[in-house]
């Protein structure tokens with residue numbers, strides 16, 4: 001197939017296919033989502049992967065990360081090569097099966113790709129998966145570029161099978177989303193494997209097994225560290241009494257500054273855990289000062305400190321803990337250059353525009369799209385609550401943006417599915433107020449159901465608002481159990497959210513079109529009069545998926561009160577030459593503003 | 609050849625297609641190329657950048673400060689926002705027409721882009737100001753501006769790639785029904801760029 005110019009995530013997918021992956025599962029989450037999407041594109045498209053083979057290929061968006069990991073674990077017990085993908089906070093959800101799986105181990109190679117998000121750019125936390133690797137005692141690979149990710153994930157499968165353990169693979173946002181040319185091989189085939197062989201002493205976790213395997217793992221990991229000491233991804237270049245230790249994207253930044261200089265020693269750790277001690281000791285030979293350039297936690301720094309202590313090395317270790325590196329946020333090429341310059345005692349030779357007199361720039365914060373049905377849903381609830389004390393618990397998804405002015409409709413947001421349960425907690429502190437929980441359709445399936453059961457069982461009074469736009473919008477429109485299509489390209493029975501809620505015992509369930517404002521407000525008001533758990537399903541497709549041709553305009557009657565702007569904040573409504581107008585290119589004709597205008601000045605062509 | 613090209617603008621302006629065309633043209637011309645996009649949470653209306661790095665000495669996916677040979681700015685404030693990336697004597701090709709932030713209606717700051725153009729003029733000798741309204745008027749739609757500004761850059765001689773190489777990729781990458789208009793847009797831009805190159 002020759003060279004393909006692909007995103008880092010697609011390079012990871014292509015590497016997994018080159019490794020003969022049999023089962024791939026995941027849950028969408030920026031920056032990891034495109035891995036599963038690229039697998040779909042290449043496996044079922046160009047490569048015709050697994051067609052006509054006895055062991056074919058299974059691909060799925062699982063309902064959440066825990067499900068994804070468990071599906072893969074089952075297949076890995078049977079000897080299949082499995083890939084699981086998620087973002088870093090997804091690993092928290094999958095940590096229950098993963099911690100246990102670390103003790104049991106696998107037969108087929110299993111690589112769990114966990115994309116970290118320094119910044120954070122689109123996440124709740126800046127957790128470091130290298131620390132999780134240490135905690136769970138699982139090996140971890142840390143690629144520095146898309147090209148390297150392509151090769152390294154294949155190695156990861158080999159190590160996984162060599163040691164019968166799942167391995168972690170953690171790219172970061174800048175690697176997931178960078179593009180590079182990758183040479184794609186033809187005729188890739190899923191790996192042949194034996195199938196599940198029953199052996200309850202091996203596959204059923206009991207305290208005794210855990211004890212035995214724990215001991216085995218603690219003895220084994222130093223051996224893996226030894227093995228990693230000769231791994232080709234761990235490299236050292238240059239000479240000197242000062243050494244730079246780095247990993248992941250930070251290595252690329254260090255190289256950007258040092259290029260091919262021979263007078264700086266650059267040591268790259270591609271396998272942070274189990275730490276390749278022999279390799280690191282070799283790197284430290286004759287070194288008086290070592291600077292660690294890494295993102296998130298001071299992982300390399302701690303390991304080097306430990307090593308220096310154990311071996312009584314006369315070396316100063318610098319890094320985040322000594323103030324040589326930022327404590328939070330992502331590294332950049334420029335920030336890294338400054339750190340390295342300071343470390344090496346070099347002059348700043350950068351020549352760029354002096355921007356200190358820069359004029360004030362317009363800020364462009366993220367907002368809900370023009371015509372987004374979430375805006376209408378939030379507005380309906382807001383109107384219905386006028387004059388009542390109410391709490392609005394938000395959740396993870398596009399609708400988190402409901403917190404922005406003028407809607408101001410997210411009082412809390414914590415993690416996937418938490419809105420439903422937090423609304424219950426708030427209810428128990430203030431039974432006079434109305435507690436609302438907003439959740440998207442994909443998040444509802446991922447982690448909303450247990451919260452609803454909890455509310456019913458414990459007799460909470462809450463109003464659950466499912467914002468059902470029939471897609472996983474935030475992460476790029478992936479299908480889910482409610483959409484009726486899966487990643488094998490099959491049309492399947494849609495799981496009906498109203499029926500699920502009914503089955504759980506929700507007494508009053510109302511499905512409304514949020515774009516019909518009066519109907520929606522009346523329905524919310526009715527819910528507010530009822531006790532117990534009530535549910536509103538606001539059903540209207542994501543506007544970024546279902547494009548429309550209709551547009552609204554503002555007619556002569558407009559009195560310029562700006563109520564439309566003040567109340568709903570649709571980005572398509574703008575003030576141009578002192579007149580309130582609608583940007584035709586942006587408007588989707590949802591009609592919400594027309595229902596807000598006090599003088600009926602907004603309408604479509606038919607209203608002229 | 610080593611060449612760093614930054615494209616910047618506002619979500620929805622088509623910077624991504626323009627950067628894809630550059631990357632593909634560079635690849636088919638035999639160069640190593642890397643690129644990266646920063647998109648962030650905003651789907652529409654947020655600041656976006658595409659970093660294209662041609663040559664085999666680019667390690668960081670994003671262009672470091674003072675390294676960009678050229679900035680293709682689809683919006684004046686976005687050019688200013690990214691100006692520190694520009695190399696000394698680098699070239700900025702900027703669209704004069706501002707995009708007001710989506711929050712402008714709620715809180716009017718009177719932003720109209722003119723301050724930005726003045727600032728750019730004071731900072732960079734190699735400034736090319738193009739007028740998207742005028743160009744798109746001739747093309748009958750604003751959707752082709754991305755390819756037109758690419759044409760300006762190629763004409764100005766700033767990308768290091770031939771017009772043929774870029775046109776080949778338009779042929780290969782743009783769907784049939786938009787192809788002809790994109791070719792027209794490219795030539796229109798290139799003519800503008802040519803006049804600057806001649807100066």
Ligand code: SF4
Pocket residue numbers: 370371372551552570571572573582586587588589590591592593594
């Ligand atoms: S109809 Fe009104 S609220 Fe809906 S997208 Fe158009 S301007 Fe925005």
Ligand code: SF4
Pocket residue numbers: 554557558559560561562563564565580596597598599600601602
């Ligand atoms: S609410 Fe109606 S009258 Fe008021 S500014 Fe908007 S369109 Fe004009």
